Amino acid sequence: MVGTYNRLGLHVSASPVDVIRAARAKIAKRHRNDPAKREDRKRFFRIMLAYHAAARALVRKFRL
Numbered sequence: 001m002v003g004t005y006n007r008l009g010l011h012v013s014a015s016p017v018d019v020i021r022a023a024r025a026k027i028a029k030r031h032r033n034d035p036a037k038r039e040d041r042k043r044f045f046r047i048m049l050a051y052h053a054a055a056r057a058l059v060r061k062f063r064l
Contacts, residue, residue: 001047001048001051002051004023004026004048005047005048005051005052005055007026008022008023008026008048009022010022010052012052012055012056012059014052016049016052019045019048019049019052020045020048020049023044023045023048024045027041027044
């Protein structure tokens with residue numbers, strides 16, 4: 001999944017909303033609004049947000 005996060009093309013200064021928008025664009029159109037896939041989408045978004053938080057923490061660590 002880290003490869004998917006990297007392909008979102010986001011800068012570490014991007015907001016969590018930007019991460020969700022970019023991740024949503026990576027989901028196939030037929031799965032974006034499918035009620036049966038809701039839990040999978042939520043899990044995917046949480047994973048992408050976790051990778052983004054880790055990237056931000058890494059940058060913060062080396063800027064200090």
